[in-house]
Amino acid sequence: MVLDIIVMIKQVPDAEEIFIDPVKFTLNRSQARGVINPADENALEAALMIKDKTPAKITVITMGPPAAESALLECMGRGADRGILITDRAFAAADTYATSLTLAAAVKKIGRFDLILAGESTTDSGTGHVGPGVAEFMQADQVTYSTSVKIEGDTIIAERELEHGIEVVQTPMPALVTMLINANIPRRSSLRRRIDAMRKGIETMDHESLGLPPEWVGIKGSPTIVGSLKIPEEKKRLNKTITLEEIPEMVKELIENKAIVLGDDEDA
Amino acid sequence: MSEFDAIVVGGGPAGASAAIKLAQNNMNVLLVERGDPPGSKNVSGGVLWGTGLGELSDDWEKTAPLERYLESKSVAFLTEKSKINIDFSTKNFEEQKTGYTVLRAKLDPWLVKKAREAGAMVVTGVTVDRLSKKDGKVVGVIQDGDEITADAVILAEGANPRVAIDSGLREPLKDHDVAIGVKEVIKLPEKTINERFNLRGKAGYACEYVLGFLKDGVEAGGFLYTNKDSISIGAVISMKHLRQSNQVYSFDIMEEFASHPFIAPLLEEGRVDEYSAHLVQEGGLSSIPKLYGDGYMIAGDAAGFSFSNGLVLQGMNYAISSGISAAEALVEAKQKSDFSSASLSRYQQKLEESYVMKDMRTFKGIENVTWSKMIHKTFPSMLENVMMGLFKEEGKPKKHMMQLVLDSMSSSKIKSKDMLLQGYRMLRRM
Numbered sequence A: 001m002v003l004d005i006i007v008m009i010k011q012v013p014d015a016e017e018i019f020i021d022p023v024k025f026t027l028n029r030s031q032a033r034g035v036i037n038p039a040d041e042n043a044l045e046a047a048l049m050i051k052d053k054t055p056a057k058i059t060v061i062t063m064g065p066p067a068a069e070s071a072l073l074e075c076m077g078r079g080a081d082r083g084i085l086i087t088d089r090a091f092a093a094a095d096t097y098a099t100s101l102t103l104a105a106a107v108k109k110i111g112r113f114d115l116i117l118a119g120e121s122t123t124d125s126g127t128g129h130v131g132p133g134v135a136e137f138m139q140a141d142q143v144t145y146s147t148s149v150k151i152e153g154d155t156i157i158a159e160r161e162l163e164h165g166i167e168v169v170q171t172p173m174p175a176l177v178t179m180l181i182n183a184n185i186p187r188r189s190s191l192r193r194r195i196d197a198m199r200k201g202i203e204t205m206d207h208e209s210l211g212l213p214p215e216w217v218g219i220k221g222s223p224t225i226v227g228s229l230k231i232p233e234e235k236k237r238l239n240k241t242i243t244l245e246e247i248p249e250m251v252k253e254l255i256e257n258k259a260i261v262l263g264d265d266e267d268a
Numbered sequence B: 001m002s003e004f005d006a007i008v009v010g011g012g013p014a015g016a017s018a019a020i021k022l023a024q025n026n027m028n029v030l031l032v033e034r035g036d037p038p039g040s041k042n043v044s045g046g047v048l049w050g051t052g053l054g055e056l057s058d059d060w061e062k063t064a065p066l067e068r069y070l071e072s073k074s075v076a077f078l079t080e081k082s083k084i085n086i087d088f089s090t091k092n093f094e095e096q097k098t099g100y101t102v103l104r105a106k107l108d109p110w111l112v113k114k115a116r117e118a119g120a121m122v123v124t125g126v127t128v129d130r131l132s133k134k135d136g137k138v139v140g141v142i143q144d145g146d147e148i149t150a151d152a153v154i155l156a157e158g159a160n161p162r163v164a165i166d167s168g169l170r171e172p173l174k175d176h177d178v179a180i181g182v183k184e185v186i187k188l189p190e191k192t193i194n195e196r197f198n199l200r201g202k203a204g205y206a207c208e209y210v211l212g213f214l215k216d217g218v219e220a221g222g223f224l225y226t227n228k229d230s231i232s233i234g235a236v237i238s239m240k241h242l243r244q245s246n247q248v249y250s251f252d253i254m255e256e257f258a259s260h261p262f263i264a265p266l267l268e269e270g271r272v273d274e275y276s277a278h279l280v281q282e283g284g285l286s287s288i289p290k291l292y293g294d295g296y297m298i299a300g301d302a303a304g305f306s307f308s309n310g311l312v313l314q315g316m317n318y319a320i321s322s323g324i325s326a327a328e329a330l331v332e333a334k335q336k337s338d339f340s341s342a343s344l345s346r347y348q349q350k351l352e353e354s355y356v357m358k359d360m361r362t363f364k365g366i367e368n369v370t371w372s373k374m375i376h377k378t379f380p381s382m383l384e385n386v387m388m389g390l391f392k393e394e395g396k397p398k399k400h401m402m403q404l405v406l407d408s409m410s411s412s413k414i415k416s417k418d419m420l421l422q423g424y425r426m427l428r429r430m
């Protein structure tokens, strides 16, 4: 049996190259190049680690502008078998609901799947909605906040990183798992596979091929209304150099000001 | 049958130029660049001298990311407290398209885009491990254990050519062959730059410095170039001296340079936008390896095509020219279906005919003049003494300039015979 794995990736602007316009409060992404959302690299690596042990076919999908093609080629360079770009002007300005709906339609169109892997959240919008959203539309079991996934028979076993420890979850396939950033170390793409990927090319889907009416997708299909945007104020920090002798006094002061809270509970 | 007509290793000016020319001649070419995006691993000052880009693209003057055209060129000696400056400004530069300031973070992506548009297959973010050889011939490259075959490989991997060295195609680098360049790009408003450097419109300024204030016998040169809305500033430090005095660090020298009393005001209120360091080829003619063999050619910095005489630092221009020559040689080889050493020797011939090898021969041994105590220590302090003597009013009878020079020489313990000899050597080699 060959496992069918779908990995969902999003191209995001390189966080290092984004500036906040100090006057207009808008993000200036003009200089930022597109990179694969970091957690999605971990999702792909989790898929590749499964494929290292079990026969599997990995399909990577992304909904985004034509430029997102480079992200798909990079994924194929790392070992994915197929790349699908879901692109259409009608998809513009989709919120997380419309994004999940569109991605789920693409999954249905691809046909069967055993496992969908996604990032836990993105570095640009970071809602963490899309993975669970797709799982709901597909009525598949979902495991979120995972650091590893392995296959056992017809089930997956995933480890979830929670505040108080690690939870190990076993669930039957088909299932959807979202991976935490830094869950593993993504491999690099190889020249051979990159060349093959370019020759093979990537496939594209639009709202017509997905059978989605235009009013279900993009801005029209998005119930979210953005009220307003604010940049949190930067906290003023007290920069003070003190001598060894002054430390006890300083600690006392911090306790009095409730900057340090004493208690038994480690997690308090 | 090989998978590609040609594989080009490295997407800097040399490799990208080769790939563009090959693709323009309908060759099936693969360009592999480890940086993603292209240029992210690269450093130049940089003034791009000449019109080499014109051989690659008709619309280069409109579309290439040229920051400013050169209008003023200076050379300056810095001592701890002084600057002695020779300034040359001319409208001829603009008319004759002499040089342009460029930023590699923009130039390299533009070149690689041109290669892609011409039809080359471009892979970025992947490092070629080594060459694939069969019966002593280069037949392709190896990456991550896979072989990709080609009729010929052009190595354009820059100043630290690991693939060429590991494959025994050139000697490992010696300290004598390289210097370390440290560079910062400082953001400043266009208007501020125009005011500080007395520039208008797209005119630009470039200056090379002798850093005569450094201690511990360390020799280094500095440069400062104006871009549209930033300044490129950097120091080039001899590897030999860094190694000898293991108390001195390249970044400290960069700091000292940038905080010199006559440099700091030029950078005031600027924000550091880029910080980088890179090897600079300095070996000259003696470090140039065999440039071709069965199934391969070496171009650009990897071949040692770079030159500096203290007045200019050049390399990108040679990189572009040698890349183009390698491509042309390969196009001819393809017509004959002969990729042997004998066939690819056309590359050397083309270089000899062009200014690339002529320059290398003309300036043979220049590195021994530019990296000398005379230039870096004696000369700056002598100049300072003479200038002070000329202008200082001490209520004493003044001396002739010649007498000041002689006094200054004797206090620096230099014999006039040596001075003349050095001066003669310098002029001969420059």
Ligand SMILES: Cc1cc2nc3c(=O)[nH]c(=O)nc-3n(C[C@H](O)[C@H](O)[C@H](O)COP(=O)(O)OP(=O)(O)OC[C@H]3O[C@@H](n4cnc5c(N)ncnc54)[C@H](O)[C@@H]3O)c2cc1C
Pocket: A008, A009, A010, A037, A039, A040, A043, A061, A062, A063, A064, A092, A093, A094, A095, A096, A097, A099, A103, A117, A118, A119, A120, A121, A122, A124, A125, A126, A127, A128, A129, A130, A131, A224, A226
């Ligand atoms: C308040 C708010 C207002 C917004 N307004 C707008 C707007 O006006 N216009 C606009 O264009 N966008 C807008 N967005 C962004 C848009 O909603 C999201 O970019 C998009 O729906 C994906 O959500 P996310 O980035 O939060 O993904 P998350 O839910 O954080 O992503 C989790 C995982 O889902 C997968 N995934 C997410 N997106 C994709 C995708 N496109 N393709 C494939 N896989 C994916 C990835 O594996 C990812 O790691 C807004 C977001 C917010 C929070």
Ligand SMILES: Cc1cc2nc3c(=O)[nH]c(=O)nc-3n(C[C@H](O)[C@H](O)[C@H](O)COP(=O)(O)OP(=O)(O)OC[C@H]3O[C@@H](n4cnc5c(N)ncnc54)[C@H](O)[C@@H]3O)c2cc1C
Pocket: B009, B010, B011, B012, B013, B014, B015, B032, B033, B034, B035, B039, B041, B042, B043, B044, B045, B046, B047, B048, B049, B126, B127, B128, B129, B156, B157, B158, B159, B163, B181, B182, B183, B234, B235, B236, B278, B279, B280, B299, B300, B301, B302, B305, B306, B313, B314, B315, B316, B317, B319
């Ligand atoms: C501080 C400094 C200032 C300079 N100033 C000037 C100046 O003002 N004017 C001037 O003309 N020259 C200047 N130079 C010299 C100039 O930068 C070089 O001569 C020029 O970059 C050479 O071009 P190249 O294409 O041969 O090499 P590079 O520009 O170094 O390009 C080599 C490329 O190969 C890639 N690569 C290397 N190995 C591999 C591999 N195994 N697989 C895949 N890719 C690989 C690298 O990532 C790189 O992109 C300066 C250099 C320095 C360091």
